[in-house]
Amino acid sequence: MMGAGAIEQFQKRWQQFKYVEGLLYAVGFGGFVYLLTHNIFYGILGLLMASGITFWILKPWKISSENAVGYIDAHLPEAGFSSGLLLSPTHELSDLSKLQQYRVATQLEPVLSKLRPPHNLLKAALVMFGLILLGLAGRFVLTKFGNPSGGDSSNTEQITFAPKDTLSTTAEIPELIATNITIAYPAYTRKRTLNTSAPNIKAVEGSRVTWNLEFDGDVQEVEMDLMGERIGFTKTQESYRLTKKLEASGFYSFTFKDDSGNDYVSDLYSMEMVTDEPPMVQIEGLDNYTYFEFDDDKRLMLNTNISDDFGIDDTYIIATVSKGSGESVKFREETVRFDAAIPKGNKRTQLQQALDLDALKMDPGDELYFYVEALDQKTPTQNIGRSETYFAVIRDTVSDAFVVEGNLGVDLMPDYFRSQRQLIIDTEKLIADKPNTSEKDFKSRSNELGFDQKQLRLKYGQFMGDETEMQAAPGQVSSTEAEGDGHAGEEGEDLLDEYSHRHDSDNEHNLVQEQEHGHENGEEEEDPLHDYLHNHSDPEASTLFEKSLKAKLRDALNIMWDAELHLRLYEPEKSLPYQYDALKIIQDIKNSVRIYVHRIGFDPPPIKEESRLSGDIGDITNFDKKEAFEYQMPFTSTRETIARLERLILGEKQFDDRDSALFIDAGNELAPKAISEPLKYLKVLQGLRDLEKVANRNKENFKAVQKNLLEVLPEVADNPMKRAEYQDEINLLYLKELGVYE
Template sequence: MKEAQDILHGALLKWRLLKSAEPLLVALALGGSAYLLFSSFWVAVMVFLISLLVGLWFVRPWKFTMAQICFQVDETIPPMEHSTGLILENENQLPLLSKIQRARASESLKNHQSDIRIEHALVPTAGVSLFVVLLAWLIHASGVFQLDRTTENIPEADVVTFQALDTTNLEILPPKISRQEIRISYPKYTQKPDAYTTQMNLRVLEGSHISWNIAFDQSVNGVQLQMGADSLQMDGTKDSFSKSLVADYANFYAIKFEDSLGNSYVSDLFALETYKDEPPIIEMEGLSQFSSFDFEDPQKLTFTTQLKDDFGLADVAIIATVSKGSGESVKFREERLGFDTELSPGTKRQDFSKTLNLRELKMEPGDELYFYVEAIDNKQPRPNISRTETYFSVIKDTVTNQFAVEGTLGADLMPDYFRSQRQLIIDTEKLIAETPVIETKEFNFRSNELGFDQKALRIKYGEFMGDESEGGPVVVTEVEAAAEDPLAEYTHDHDGSNEHNLVADEHEDHHHEEDGNVGEAENPLEAYVHNHEDPEASTLFAQSLKSKLKQAMAEMWDAELYLRLFQPEKSLPYQYKALKLIQDIKNSARIYVHRIGFDPPPIKEDKRLTGDLKEIGNYSKKETLEKEDDYENMRRAVARLEILLDADLKITKADRDLFHQAGNELARKAIEEPGKYLETLQTVKWLSESENIDSQQIKNALQGLYRALPKKQLLPNSSGRYQNELNHLFIESLNVE
């Protein structure tokens, strides 16, 4: 019985939702239509809320009751036998027959719950709403409604004024613009709504679509939009005209037309400025330009990146390049990595974080990582791309053998044994790791072998530093020789008496004088010779490197001791210290680079210092360079305007052509600074098209052209006249006037 009651409650809730959806669809349609027609978000929101409240009040879905839903069930499901209401009654208050009927109705409702039909008008409402939205979109696309809604008075600052070009009849009333509107459709990727304005001076995003819609109070013919040097015919007839174009660059424009009598009129010049879509801005935090890691370090780089863009981001990535090897065998692998933070497409500002794990990039000691952050905005068709500077990271290498020589010598003094200590460390660590799985005899044997190798390496370094012998002669008695060597099973046959085979015995044949003859007279060349018998003087290293090498040999002594005692784990620290000292010695050596440059030809000795200049001639060249004048027509226009002002002459067709060319030169400067030169450009354009001018217009054109022309540089002269600043300003003002 409880299940049947839940079915009825669910049907009531569904009925209320369906009835509430009807006014919601109507409100959405009206709100969207208002946005298309008025291009105002707040107007659309207001229309939506008002429509929704009115619709809900009209439908009143909260008024529906369980009795009404029971009636709907009885009407749509015949097996219920009009007994649905019994399901909601209290069973204890019903007679026996009603209880039986209540049970039958509950079972029937469970079996036919999918047959419940609720009365609503959702489908017709959706169709009407869709029709309203399509109608609003058609009106919006045609632009008729937007033009009609500008019938109110145009702001005084935006009123377009026209001047007649070829008539002086004051009785003629020139046509005026009664309605004007400019629609700016920004590129779709900006997600900006269309903007409408009555102001003719425009500043828009590069690539925006601009539509001019104007209407006159009289019938006119041949309306043209003069865009720079081009004249674009506007579409329309009688009194309503329109024109659309894409703003790809900055320019100037004016409106020109003819009235019904054939008189020509032109408006003032208006500026069309464009600005570019800026590339994304990337700010890195928590990351240094160069970083290095030891092999035992975690090898992780953690940093944050802040991205900003004026119209939204499309993609961001880390471009990483891993280099392996060196010299001609170097290899590069490039990867495109993402941030730990996911990009929200279209967002204008977002922070990203990243932890670069060099181990995950499969980097090994000696490998280098170069990476930078690249951001792409959503500009179409060619997006803007920004990238940061390159950051470097390297894992320190303790194995690589590099050639290095002393700064004053052109020879390589570094031996090949510098990488043997690292191999000893690897073998010792391997021995320690295999200790649980090998026998004691094999362990002792391998440990003693490593001790011998450590000794051999120490003797090699000792010879390289200048030690010419390991020690004094060793006297072995017969008893000691007969004694059994407890380490005989673990040593090489040459580990002892044949120890001299490690290093060639190069210094056996030194001759020593008797003690009575040594020191009798001091050798006068003692301070100037290199005595190989003195170990302190025989090394090829400088004093600082010699002390490090001695310290490394001392560490090798201790490392060998513990290896001989079968304690390799205690030998490892000393081996690492020796390796570090050896690396310091290697890195402290400088590389000698042979000088490469210009090798002059050999001097002929028979000509040297003779002072003979017969075959020596002087080179001379004369050339006249003329700098092209970028403002030649402007200067010619100034000269012609001065003549016209003094002689009170009429402007000829040649003058108008000259002023037109001067206006083109001035337009290049006016595009960069429209507020400074726009008025002058308007006056010059008026002079190039009109036959009726007055002296005031000529004066205005002269003043503007004087300001626009660059000042000529004064050439040096020998005049000693005193230049008074006040006189200079006075003369300059006279020239302007």
């Protein structure tokens, strides 16, 4: 039968898809049952039952070849509704049917393997994952709320005791018949008192935990061993009672004695303290920095979200207004309450408040720093949470100018001494942006940088006494010479006239030409007030700096001329080296005017001239100081325990009371680390505690405890010691060749 095998393969793939679809449904239901019951037997049973039901509904075994032929004819035009001929024997067909059979088989061969049978695998997979997620949610709900507060917990873990030493066969062992642990949470948490028999405790900080132990038999001295601290129980009627406030996490166990003096000890249990976290405060939809103009509506809208694990008690806004600047700055702090009432005890709340800067009496130039602070209901000390700090500034419309009076002190290091660095940064940015900048914009930006360089040069010129541009650039004619032949410029306009240095001064057209007043005898009359005046006509005499700095500052001004020139000529690459040279000189000037405080040091006694250069050193002794200290290696008891366990494994000694005390000390050493990493250390501490029971004192337990101790023992830092030195010349040469001293 030509092509019958391809149809059979399609039929098998269809059946396989149906089986996989039913299996997905079954796995989802089995996982759901397992997660709810936490029992593998029930999970497998649910898987088998769901498989049977889904297979019975889908019936994959009932997909026949006729079903496959019908699906192929309906979805493949190449079949020509004649794919059924492929299942018929060739000798039973007519010549025309044989021809059709051959044609259909030839056309179906390349496309039939690509045809996918009908299935719902995606739907089945979604149902499977949905059932598993539903089982996880149900497991979470049962774990969190399945044990109602106030009822007894049906926890399988119970407190068990074992004797420390071997008992006589006639001794009766007291039995713990009832355990009741009561956890009273702090009142502010609004959580009900929890009664349980599970010894592993997890409660909020400040909870009061009460243990009630009831024994069948005569018992003496019931105690709790809390990380080395012994706490005795109080006997009340037929039970023993102990109440302790939960203040820290740790590990504990119980011990008691019977009438015969035999000691019994329990396993090690955990006591975990849950810290009450401070409130979480977050302001949404507000920028960290907000600026207002003088005529703006100066209001800030605060949308605040506050959450706490047990409840919010109060919240408010802390606003600090800053007025003034420098040493005259003043701060005023205010507490702004929310207009809306704050619901006490809610774990989550949203508040809105408009913060009016005018109501805070802020003026132009003032700054506001504010944040939202929230308190929870923890007693006796509340936790405080706060948001980020936000800033609001009212821009100042008045700019103050720095004026130097003749009778006032002068700040030799003004803020604009840092402007040359900013010019360098802007010039480098202009050079980097040149390929992507139009020629017009490039020239405009270069010219603006030249103007900024000019302004900086004029500022420095003021400190040289240059109230106007008195110093011409190197190689430039003076203003008088320019006036002398300035008429020649009327014939043709100078293209560089706008960018030349002689026109940089705004007041140059107002300057009065200097005139020389000579005398007939060739001698200039001496001015009697010359020594008492601040002569602005002489730049060398009018500087505000000391004499040694004038030359450096003049060099910086001359270099700034060249830097400005190349910027005006649209050559920032050539201007950049001059700017760096000017910055270097400015830094030297700034460092040279720093004031240093005289160092107070040791003043040696005067040398006796009669003993000087005599060579007598008889009375001179060397100072030699020796200090001995004992290095204390950390985790000493733990290391001794490892060595003692090795001797116990080899059978060199028997277990005695000293071993028990040593193992307790080792456990106390590791207990602080077990609080931060309980999963790593709990097994080790439990193993040490088990060695106090006589039934566990065997070679296998000794090896297991020793192995666990070696795994958790931290590494020791290197002990300071003198290194070995190789004095032999051959060894030194050999080590040198090996590259030891490289």
